[in-house]
Amino acid sequence: MKILAHIVRFLVGGIFIFSGLIKLNDPVGTQIKLEEYFEVFATDFPALHDFWMGLVPYALYFSVLMCAAEVILGVALLVSWRLKQVSWVLLALIVFFTFLTFYSAYYNKVTDCGCFGDFLKLKPWTSFTKDVILLVLIIFIIWQRKVYRSFVTGSLVGFSAIFSVALALYAIRYLPPFDFLPYKVGNNIPQLMQPSEPLRYKYIMEKDGKTEEFEKFPTDTTYKYKEMVLINEEAKPKITDYKVWNNEGDFTQETFKGKKLIIIIKNGPDLNVASLAKIRTLINSFKGSEVEALILTSMSDASIQEITKAYALEAPYFFADGTVLKTISRSNPGVWLLKDGTVKGKWHYNTTPDKEGVLKKL
Structure with missing residues (x-):
């Protein structure tokens, strides 16, 4: 004992x-x-x-x-x-x-x-x-x-x-020392939005009071359908809710093209507006370059317009779900760097990089 x-x-x-x-x-x-x-x-x-x-x-x-x-x-x-x-x-x-x-x-x-x-x-x-x-x-x-x-x-x-x-x-x-989130550095977002292998299901059917399982939907119409169960659940996409849009339509796939410097601005009272001056400098440093700066926000259209105007953030803004933005970045605002859909860098507003710091990650 x-x-x-x-x-x-x-x-x-x-x-x-x-x-x-x-x-x-x-x-x-x-x-x-x-x-x-x-x-x-x-x-x-x-x-x-x-x-x-x-x-x-x-x-x-x-x-x-x-x-x-x-x-x-x-x-x-x-x-x-x-x-x-x-x-x-x-x-x-x-x-x-x-x-x-x-x-x-x-x-x-x-x-x-x-x-x-x-x-x-x-x-x-x-x-x-x-x-x-x-x-x-x-x-x-x-x-x-x-x-x-x-x-x-x-x-x-x-x-x-x-x-x-x-x-x-x-x-x-700063940011978590170890990032276990699906949007961490090194992950390819488009790949994680797809199943890792074809999804396989089994069909639960009932006939004469007995329940049976089938890997293919039975052709016998006397069976009554009960439910469909995923067999290889581990193959499900790791990211299912990443979507980007603006007033003109869906912009999700565009974020995976080329080099994107994405500024995360979430809705909420924890937005650190004092850090927006340094972020403005970072955005301006990439004007005319192959690195495209844009803003992802969960704010209302009126609120983000007010923020971008007040702090002279000259970058197009797009909308995303607030929970998704919280998962992408624990910082508000935060900086997220993508290259062809692969995450190359993440920064807290307390460690906002300069142009050279971003280019080193690409």
Whole structure:
């Protein structure tokens, strides 16, 4: 039992540290997930609508706090530091996570809880099952906590707290150190919009009260169609919602032609207008060159016209879905560089490059 207790402690501690570090690598991604939850709860619980919506502006703070807590508690568990208090906090945290994943799975609301950020996508019921297992393991740790020998000092725990906050701040002020998103540098967007292999389906049919599966649609008309299930789901396109348009029509394929310097300007109060002067200089530096500058925005037509006029951004603007722009760039504004549809560079507004910096990436 003692050996099992130590195995469980290391397993739970390792999972929490891994989960926390993955999310601290991209705290803005977790912020977006929290905002989704707040908006869903505001709709589903109208009596508390103002409360949930009032939390939205603080989602990034909650994100950093929650993700850092996972790492800190995981380290504390590994070194058995203040195990009584740590194990009860872990229990409260996993109960909270279990509620969220159950709500997501049962009501099919937030279909990706972001448990492991964008590194590992889990289906809602898989996430819920994972949390239930962790819940059982943490209860086991509380039951067996007298077995563990506690560390007198919490220096490692303190170091993990400093490191966690520093990692989060770096990712927020610049970009995630490791990019797990489909629009990362090196990816070819048109390729990811296509299946990696032909999609194969099986057909679920019913006849005489019996259900049968077919790889080809049966010619027997006495069968009643029930559903069509994708067999090779891993072959699905990784990007399904990238679309660019303007008032004249679809512009998606045009963004994959030649060299495109794309300025991402998302709708929202977090737009850093002070950085637009440097971005204006960057846009102007490519006038008359083979690198075409353009703006992708989720703002309204009137709002983006106001922004481009006020800050003299002399580049054509096009529209894209706000969620897509959040996935492309965690920065607002941000700079995205494409060459024949392949991502060659991404920059936060705090690291806006000059002309030479862009050309080095091409």
